[in-house]
Amino acid sequence: MSNPVVTKVTKLIAQGPPSAQAATTKVTKFIIVDTTVSDTSTSARPIRQQTHIRYGDNS
C-alpha cells in the first residue's frame, strides 16, 4: 500500500503597494484660513482671567 499523497495549496494575498514601486498610502488636503482680521496682532493682550484652584503641590 502506497503512502497517501499530501498536497498543500496556499494562496498568496498581496498586502500593500508593491515594494518595488514608489507608493503613497495616505493623501490629505488642509486649508488654512484667517478667522478674523482684527485678531492679527501679536502685541500684548489682556491676560486671561483664571480661577486659581490649588490642589496639592502643582505649582
Next chain:
Amino acid sequence: MTYLAGGHEMGFCTPSSGNVNESALAGTFDTTTSRCSLAIGGIGDVASHADWAFASTTTTPNCGFMNYGGEPGFGGEYLWLELNSSDGTRQVQVTLQRLDGTGTGQSYIRLYYASGTSYTLVGAPTLTQMKTLQKIDLSANFSASGYLRLYVAKSLLIDSGTIDLSARSAAAKLRIYGAYGTTYPSEMICSTASTVRLRGYSQYAASEGADTGGTGAYTDIDEIVYSDVDGISFASAGLIHTFTPSTSTLGGFAVEAVLVGARAALGTTGPTKLDMAINSASDSTNHFTADIALTAGYTANVGIWATDPGTSATWTNTNASTAKFGVKSIA
C-alpha cells in the same frame, strides 16, 4: 508670512480614540473643520513622536493648534510641544500639566526655553482650562531682542517680555507628544508669523479627481488612521493621481494657504521622488511642488500653496475648498 507646515492627518498621526475605520470621526475636535484629532506618542517612545518638519528653518517660529485636554487623572505633564532644531535639539518647550483628581480640567501650562543643558521657565506656571476645545498658539523670536508668547483661546497667557534668545538654533520642526493620559490636539499650523488668527480645515479624498495614474484608488488613501496595507503605487515616473476633496464650508474666512500632505515611500526600483499636486477650478490645470525625495520608509510630506497657482492671486474660498489634490511620481 511663510507657512512652514500644517495639517493634522499627516501620515504619522493617528486618532487618539482608537477608531481605525475609514472615513469615521475620531477623537475630540471641531467637526466643522476636522474629522479626527491626533494621537501622540508617550514620553520615551520616540518612534511615535509626531515631528512636523518645516519647509524651511526659521528664527521666528510660530505654531498653533486646537487642543482638548481630556479628563485629568494622575499627575505628570501630559502634553509637550517642542520647537526643535534640525538635529532634534529642543529650543523651546510648552508643557501642560493636569491637576490630580480635580476633574475640572484645570491644568498648569508652562513655557520654557533651552538654556545650556537646562531649561529656563518663562513667567510663572499658569492655570488654564484644558477640558475645553480651544486654541493654543506659541510665538517665538530667536534674536537678541527676542520673545516667547503663549496664547490660549486667542488670549496672551504667558509673555516673556524682551529676552535674549540669540543663542537658540533656528527651528526646523515641531514635535508634540504626551504621556499619562488623554489629550487631543488637531489642526496644526506652523508659520513664520503669528498663528493666533488662523484655523485649519481638513479635507480627505471623497472620490477620484481628473487623473488616476498608478495602481490603486482613492479608497486606498482616504483612511483616518494611516494604513500601509493599501495605497497607490507608481511603477514609472510621470504618473498623476488626483482626488476630489470632501466638502468644507469655509464661510467668510479668508483663505491663507492650501496644503497637500502625503504619506509616501520609494520602492526598490522605479520613481524615487514625488510631487504634491493641486488643481484649482481657476484654470483646471495640475500644478506641482518641487520634487520631494522619498525614502525607503514611509514619511509624511507636504506641499504648500499660499496663493492659487492658477491665478497667482489669493485663493477664493470656492476654489480653495473645491481644488482637487494629489501626487505625481518623479524618476
